[in-house]
Structure formats: structure tokens, C-alpha cells
Amino acid sequence: MQIDTLSEFLTQAGTEFRLYDLGRRLQPLPRADFATIEAGQRPYPWPLQRHAWLAVSYWQQGAGAQRYVWFLKIPLDERGLLNQAAIKHFLSALVEQLGQDPGAPLSDEQQQRLAQTPFTFQPAQDKLAAFHARLSQDLGLPPSAYYRPVLEYLQAPERRDWQQLGLQGLADLAARLATEPALAQQLGQRLFRLPPPVQQALLSQCEQQPLPPALATVLLAQISIEQERQTPDEERISLLLRATAGCAPFPARSRKIASLLTLAPGRPLMLALAARLWQELTDESLLLQYLAQLAEHHPTLFNGLFAELVATPALRPLILANLHNPALPAPLRDAIGQLFATARG
Template sequence: MQINTLSEFLTQAGTEFRLYDLGRRLQPLSHDDFAAIEANQRPYPWPLQRHAWLAVCYWQQHSQTQPYVWFLKLPLDERGLFNNGAVKHFLAALVEQLGQDISGELTDEQQQRLAQTPFTFQPSQDKLAAFHARLGLALNLPPSVFFNDVCDYVQDPKQHDWQQLGLQGLADLTARLQQDRALSQALAAHLLGLPQPVQDALLSQCEHHPLPSVISERLLSTISTELERQQPNQERIAQLLRATAGSPTCTARQQKIATLLTLTPSQPVMLSLAARLWQDLTDETLLITYLEQLAEHHGELFNGLFAELVSIPALRPLILGNLHNSALSSSLKNALGTLFTGAV
């Protein structure tokens, strides 16, 4: 039997499956979108370093066993399309492990052997925790054993020891904020007064999930407060901005980004916008301002970040359409000229 795509393999094997992108941040990927990507009908929407970073979760229909998960790093071509040779290489390794019975379940040993292929990767701990939290919620599975302690802590931080909290519990809580008003209200009230290690972990988790407005508005207003200081903490501003990345683009955030871009934005802010908040740069005015500030103040980052941004399908036509825009700043024109001269 000739099987050319992951979707075909998983369907023929009689499995249910879900797909998530783990590149820039955690995002679900629908079956229909993935099928179109596999057929090279559209580019991969969220490339990072010219790869698709996928979490593929599958389980046998009517099976009581825990879902299996593959973390796949699949190369993309210059257009952002799947490298079908890499996919077929991975599928060949799968068939080698399963023999002719593609409906069989992989043993733990077979899973480990597949992990030896060049197309697998190990996510960072924060992304792994966010993934398990989102997946468990989607499959109606109970949260981790750390969840209740985190809930108790957020409701009344002074009565609990933060050093006993588990990262997975923090991730489980963050994934549930959108649907739990009481939790979101408690976190909004206490978040920015929590010990820094807890804040850091929670804000990192927030990057991967849509947030209720009570929290995202609090984070954006705290950026304004930080900007009013005599010496604003640029790392802190970037952290707060990144924490809103999992929420849809909104006017308030775009206005905040526009403000930051007028204030000689720091390297942490510029990196955060490219890595987590690229969707806001689909506003053409913000995009051009971003590139001009990048060229003028962070020239050492220009080539790398330009290459990453132009690889994103949502940004690529906007960037290419402005390459010969006569209204671009001289700094940006010079940076582009140097970039393309060096690429020849």
C-alpha cells in the first residue's frame, strides 16, 4: 500500500488524531488545513528556521490507552512548502517499525527508535507543559495532579508555598483561564504581585493560550506603567507583550506596539514581535515601521529577522510588495540593498 502523507498514514491506521504547531508558540492546526499543506496546495503557515515544528497526537479508535505523541521537525522549501522527501523518509521509518500491519499500535520501544530519526525534536519544558495542558483540555482529560494546588495558590497566594507548585499545574491553569471566570479574576488580581519565578512561569504559559480580556488588558496597562519609569525595564516590557501573544490581534495591542515602535524599541521587544507577535505585523503600517526601526537601530539583527518574517505566508506578500517602495526610510533601503547584494 502506497502511503505518501502523515494524514493518509494516520487515517489508514484507524486512528483519531490532533495536530499542533510548536514552533513560534503553541497553535492548533486543523485537519483540513494540514491536508492542504501536505498536498502542497498552500505553504506551512508558521515556519520557524525553515521547518514545521509539529506535535502529532493520535490514538486508536475505541482504545482506552493513552494517546501517543510525535514531535516532528519537518524541513520546508524556499516557498514554505513541505519537503515531501523528508515526510516519506519518516513514513518509511514508521512502516519499518510496524511491518505490514499499519493498524498496529507502536510499542514504547518502537516509539524510542522512531525518535532516533532526524525528523524528531524535544520541545522546551514550557511548550511541552502548554501542549499537554491544551491537549488534555481538548480531549476532556482531567488536569494534572498539580492543578488544584496552583488554583489554591492563585486564589490566596499568602497562604501557600509557591516553591511547591508544579509547572504542569501552572500550564493547566493558564489553559483554563478563558473558560473559568473566577480563576481569571483571581489571577488578574494577584499575578503581578507574585514571586518573580511564578510570574515568569505564568507569563511564559500565557504566550501559548488565548487570554480573557481582564488579564490581557492588565498586562498591556502594566507596559504603560513600565514605560513611565525613568529607566523602563525593556526585558519586562517584552515579557508582558509576549504574554498576550496567544490572544487574537486587537486594537489595544496594536496601539501599544505602535507606541513602542516610536520609542526606539529595544532588542528584546524587536525579537518578541518577530518571534511571537508576527500576526500584528500584518498591519502594513506597523510592519514598515518595524522594519525601519530594525534597520536603523538593530542592524546586526536585520538579515536574520527579515529572513524569518519574509518566510511567514501572512507577511511575505506585504514585505515583497514594499521592497521598492520609494517612501521607505534610507536606513531600510540601505539594509535591503546590503541584504540582496550579499545574497547574489
């Protein structure tokens, strides 16, 4: 049996499946979009370190079927397309484990063998928790047993020890903020009265999920409060901004980023914008402002972050169109020149 794509394998196996990107942050990947990516008709939209980082959840049709998950790290070619040889290698490993029956269930031992291929990876615990929370939410399944204690803690923090809260429960809460307005409002009212470790964990989970606009506005306001301190905490500003990453670009955030970029931004903010908020950089003025600050104040980061941004399909045309822009500031022109001189050897 000739099977050339992952989607074809899963479909012929009679499974239902969902796909998510786990690279820069958790994002659902529609099956129709993935089919065009597999066919080589478009580059992978969210590359990280020249790879696609995929979570594939699949299950046999029917109530009560066991769900399996693969975490796949698939290399991309110089055009940003999926490396077809890597896909075929993984598929051949699947067929080897399953024989000629793609619908056969995988045993735990077979799962372990597949995990030893060079195309699998193990996500960090916080991203793994976010993935399971989002998958359960998308499939209409109940949250984990850790969710109820988190809700009870949010309602009355003084009655519970925050150190007993489970990470999965925090992730379950973040995954429900976009669809439960009352919960989002409650979090916005109480988040910044919670102990710093709880704030940090919740903000880290928020960056993996879509948020309602009202809560995103609360987070931006907290950035302004932090900026008014005598010595603003750059890590905290970055964390607050990253927490809004699941929101589509909106004017208030764009203005806040532009303002932050005028203040000799530190390393945490520059990394956060490239890793989590690249969609804001599709605004050409913000992109050029970002690159100029990166070249002038963070030259050691320039080559690596420039390479990641130019590999992002949404940003690549904008960057290439400005490589020879005479209006670029001198530090940025010099950094680009040095980058290409190094690449030429």
C-alpha cells in the same frame, strides 16, 4: 501499501489524532488545513527556521486507549511547502517499525527508534507543559495533579511555598483562562502581587494560550505602569506583551506596539514581535515601522529576522510589495540592498 501523507497513515491506522504547531508558539492546526498543506496546495503558515515544528497526538479509537505523541521537525522548501522527501523518509521509518500493519501499536522501543530519525525533536520543558495542558483541555480530560496546588496557591499565596509549584500546574491554569472567566479575573487581580518568579512563569505560559480580552487589557496596562518607571525593564515589557500573543490582533495592542516602536525599542521587543506577535505585523504601517526600527537600531538582527518574516505566508506579500517602495527610510533601503547584495554573493 502505498501511503504518501502523515494524515493518510494515521487515518488508515484507524486512529484519532490532533495536530499542533510548536514553532513560534503553541497553536492548534486543524486537520483539514493540514491536509491542504500536505497536498502542497498552500505553504506552511507558521514556519520557523525553514521548518514546520509539529506535535502529533494520536490514539486508537475506544475508551481508555493509550495516547502517543510525535514531535516532528519537517523541512520546508523555498516556497514554504512541506518537503515531501522528508515526509516519505519518516513514513518509511514508520512502516519499517510497524511492518505492513499501520494499525499495530508502537512499543516503547519502536518509539525510541523513531525518535532517532532526523525529523524528530524534543520541545523545551515550558512548551511541552503548555502542549500537554492544551491537549488535555481540548480533549475534555482532567488537568494534571499539579493543577490543584496552583489553584490553592493563587487563592492564598501566603499559605504555600511557591517553589513547590509544578510547571505543569501553571500550564494547566493558563490553558483554562480562555474558558473560565472567573479564573481569568482572579489571575488578573492577583498576578502582580505574586513573587517575580511566579509572575514570569505564568506570563510565559500565557503566551502559549488564548486569553480573554479583559486579561489581555490588564497585561497591557501593566506595560504602561512599567514604562512610567525611571528605568523601564525592557525584558519585562517584552514578557508582558508576549503574554498576549495568543489573542487575535486587537486595537489596544496595536496602539501599544506602535507606541513602543517610536521609543527606540530594544532587542527584547524586536525579537518578541518577530517570534510571537508577527500577526500584528500584517498591519502594513506597523510592519514598515518595525522594519525601519530594526534596520536603524538593530542592524545585526536585520538579516535573520527579515528572513524569518518574509518566509511567513501572512507577511510575505506585504514585504515583497514594499521592497522598492521609494518612501522607505534610507536605513531600511540600505539594509535591504545589503541583504540582497549578500545573497547574490
